[in-house]
Amino acid sequence: MKSKSFKYLWIGQSFADIGDVLYIVALISLLYSSTGSPFYLAFLPFAITFARFISGIFAPILINRLNLKSLLVSSQVIKTVLLLLLSLYVYMQIEAMSPFIVITFAFTISFFDGWANPARDAMLPRLVSSKELVRANSFLASVDQIIQLGGWAFGGILVAAISGSYVIWLTLLLYFVSTLMMFGIIDETQHEISKDKEKAFWYVLKEGWAIIWRNPSLRNIHVMLFIESIAHVVWIAAILYVFVYEVLQESEKWWGYINVSFFVGLFIGGVVGMKFSTMIEKHMTKTIIMTSFVVSVMPFLFGVNSNAWMALIISAMFGLFEQIKGISLQTGIQQSTSADMLPKVYAAQSALTAITFGLSTLFFGYISEHYNIRVVFILAGILLVMSAIYALKNKNSLEMKKVA
Structure with a gap:
């Protein structure tokens, strides 16, 4: 580095x-x-x-x-x-x-x-x-x-x-x-522009999606990302604010504290990832599965909890394990994709997670307005459990294999 x-x-x-x-x-x-x-x-x-x-x-x-x-x-x-x-x-x-x-x-x-x-x-x-x-x-x-x-x-x-x-x-x-x-960046990788006239506009648009679908590792990772993009909506400011006010019965400053504790957890997770990078790379699939199950428990614990201090701890723990899992998934994508196809895979991923998160915001906003706010976190926990089970069920195809 x-x-x-x-x-x-x-x-x-x-x-x-x-x-x-x-x-x-x-x-x-x-x-x-x-x-x-x-x-x-x-x-x-x-x-x-x-x-x-x-x-x-x-x-x-x-x-x-x-x-x-x-x-x-x-x-x-x-x-x-x-x-x-x-x-x-x-x-x-x-x-x-x-x-x-x-x-x-x-x-x-x-x-x-x-x-x-x-x-x-x-x-x-x-x-x-x-x-x-x-x-x-x-x-x-x-x-x-x-x-x-x-x-x-x-x-x-x-x-x-x-x-x-x-x-x-x-x-x-x-x-x-x-x-x-x-x-100032120097990228020595040669960029080749395809001269194949059959690669029409719509072919290029869907190329990244096609790569994800054809490669089992990439496909399974993106199924997980899709599910998790829906579940992670529960941590947006609007829903957390209502939870702090209605369930924890605390002032808005605790909304800020919970946000800070979450980001502290993410930061610690990044440090842990740096410290144990060799071990994580060696046991990439096991790390993804283990952290997926740990992360899936956190929304349940958060949703049923009524203690503000415990909410800080749960939020930080969620951030820590979510970061380690995210680093593992990110590295898995990079190791499973050739250099020239990787940008197109990331472009497809960006579009997928953005629209999923945006639409899910409206859905969870409706649920939180018409039902008990705890229900939102329970639903998020169920989705993350589904993602973890999916990872366990497909653990063999999560093994990283680079594609052309």
Whole structure:
């Protein structure tokens, strides 16, 4: 992991991720100040998720024509230009902002951001050795969680201190630095553009999905990811807030504490993944199965619990084992897929998880509004048990076999 290109990748992506958090916090503040409407605050994350879904569908077309570095750089350059335009709009229209225009900017930025994560994840095996893959995935996961853990809190403090419009300008600076870092990446893998005219538009769009379906390891991993994307909706802010208020009967500060404990668990899981990377790689399938069963118990425990302190512990434990499982699944995908097909697999995965999570948010929101909030966590536990049983039943085909 001493590769300069790997350092440019994680530092550049980290600056971009910090910027993503900060400008969204700023937009939430600006939208609420401008409209006073909770609807726009709820619609903003939906628009962002939907944009990433659309981006994930069409990403294979770009992957087929551009190398991964070009994709990363162009994504970040376009995001930077769009954020500059948004900054200028907010500066000129601070007293009369149109929520539609602001959300449209957020949608468009998220659309181009949808190229970045598949490209980053697919580039990783090219920049580190196969022996360092688990360690590198663990490191990136830890960095991601540090950003998520501190980004929202830091963003809130910044918005309160200097206002949302200035935070957007700060994000613009972070995006600019990120772009410079992306230019420093050297990817020596040759990018071959297919000259086969029979590979029509729709063929390219479905290529990643076809690879997932043909490879038993990839297919089983993505069945698990599909089920888990539905179950993980229970940890969104809206549902947790209701649980804290109705079941734990605590103030909203405990909602924040539970979120922090979850991210602390994720961070510790990333550290554990780095520390025991060799063992995890050696026993990849066993690790996936074991952590799947442990994770499946957590929503049940959380849902039936009424003690706030115990909720913190359960949330942290969920984050820890979920992170180790996620690192194992991530490494499994990278080891099961050839370098040229990996970006298309990640693009399909991004689209799958985005639309699944988005639709499941509406479903669980309906359940939580019309039934006891504990039911939501019980349903999530049942789904995760199904995922764990599926992994156990298909443990032989979870063994990683690289495909062309």
